[in-house]
Amino acid sequence: MRAFSSVGKDLARRDDSSIIAELSRKAGRKLSYLGLPSPWMGDVLAWKPFLARVFAVEQEKRYLSHLMDTAYAYGLVNQVVYFWGDIDEIMKSQVDEYGQSTADVFPIDLINLDYCRGLDYQEFKKLSTLESLITRQRQSLLAGRLSASFPYFLVLLTHNLPYREGDPTAKRKYIRFLIRDVKYYAESLREQVYTSYEWYLSAECPSAYPHKCFVMGKFFACAQRNGFKAVPRKVVQYSGDKDAVMLHYQFQITPVSLRSPVPVDNKLDVIDILNYPVLSCEGEDINPDRPVIRV
Ligand SMILES: C[S@@+](CC[C@H](N)C(=O)[O-])C[C@H]1O[C@@H](n2cnc3c(N)ncnc32)[C@H](O)[C@@H]1O
Numbered sequence: 001m002r003a004f005s006s007v008g009k010d011l012a013r014r015d016d017s018s019i020i021a022e023l024s025r026k027a028g029r030k031l032s033y034l035g036l037p038s039p040w041m042g043d044v045l046a047w048k049p050f051l052a053r054v055f056a057v058e059q060e061k062r063y064l065s066h067l068m069d070t071a072y073a074y075g076l077v078n079q080v081v082y083f084w085g086d087i088d089e090i091m092k093s094q095v096d097e098y099g100q101s102t103a104d105v106f107p108i109d110l111i112n113l114d115y116c117r118g119l120d121y122q123e124f125k126k127l128s129t130l131e132s133l134i135t136r137q138r139q140s141l142l143a144g145r146l147s148a149s150f151p152y153f154l155v156l157l158t159h160n161l162p163y164r165e166g167d168p169t170a171k172r173k174y175i176r177f178l179i180r181d182v183k184y185y186a187e188s189l190r191e192q193v194y195t196s197y198e199w200y201l202s203a204e205c206p207s208a209y210p211h212k213c214f215v216m217g218k219f220f221a222c223a224q225r226n227g228f229k230a231v232p233r234k235v236v237q238y239s240g241d242k243d244a245v246m247l248h249y250q251f252q253i254t255p256v257s258l259r260s261p262v263p264v265d266n267k268l269d270v271i272d273i274l275n276y277p278v279l280s281c282e283g284e285d286i287n288p289d290r291p292v293i294r295v
Pocket residue numbers: 004013036037038039040041042043044057058059060063085086087088112114115116
């Protein structure tokens with residue numbers, strides 16, 4: 001039986017394929033992948049034509065031999081290297097549970113953080129993994145550890161949306177923080193932003209929307225702090241394994257000022273973040289009646 005599979009996930013992987021193929025064309029080569037493929041490797045198999053190297057991270061030790069069996073069965077055994085442990089810990093320490101270093105794998109073209117669980121507003125643990133990954137990318141690019149073209153890299157992030165939201169305080173605080181400079185905007189724009197803000201905090205707002213603001217806001221700031229520009233390509237909500245509601249993000253990250261990163265205050269556009277749609281697999285806004293800010 002293939003785990004981590006659903007109609008929605010297959011559609012999301014297919015959609016990712018087009019931006020992966022685009023990067024492969026622009027770079028003029030096959031790409032390197034770092035992520036959480038699981039032993040079934042649904043993502044790696046779907047993107048196989050565009051991949052040269054696969055760095056697979058897996059926290060379940062019992063999955064590792066199964067993962068290499070899959071690699072063998074699909075003719076990928078010479079392309080796949082695995083690391084054992086929690087990716088959050090490995091990216092910070094740069095070694096896995098076997099003591100194997102990850103330092104030489106960077107820079108990576110495609111990072112796929114395909115978590116089975118949710119993101120925690122309070123702890124931000126999984127977003128700190130993104131921060132470690134972005135820092136490693138920057139360090140390796142600055143060290144000139146690149147012999148091929150590197151137009152940009154892709155980060156795919158997937159997490160589960162809990163059926164019942166926990167304490168909404170952190171979420172509210174973050175959206176309030178995002179709109180903190182709006183008081184200086186012209187009145188008509190300011191009012192639209194406040195209307196959108198009220199909607200975000202209301203019961204009508206699907207939980208995917210505040211999550212999207214949180215992830216985009218945090219991620220853009222982190223990319224900018226490290227001298228990169230992050231652009232969202234798509235945010236999709238789909239129904240995953242066992243009907244879990246999943247949120248999937250595609251980001252394109254371009255190096256812009258690696259040597260002198262802009263100190264982060266809030267250079268990202270809050271209106272773009274609030275307005276950015278969360279789509280269904282069919283490509284429609286999951287809440288077409290939400291208030292959109294017109295500039
Ligand atoms: C959702 S599955 C990946 C599915 C795969 N990307 C695909 O498209 O078919 C996540 C895999 O990563 C592992 N995993 C989850 N969180 C992890 C973490 N923090 N560190 C390392 N492995 C993790 C899980 O055990 C599982 O095998």
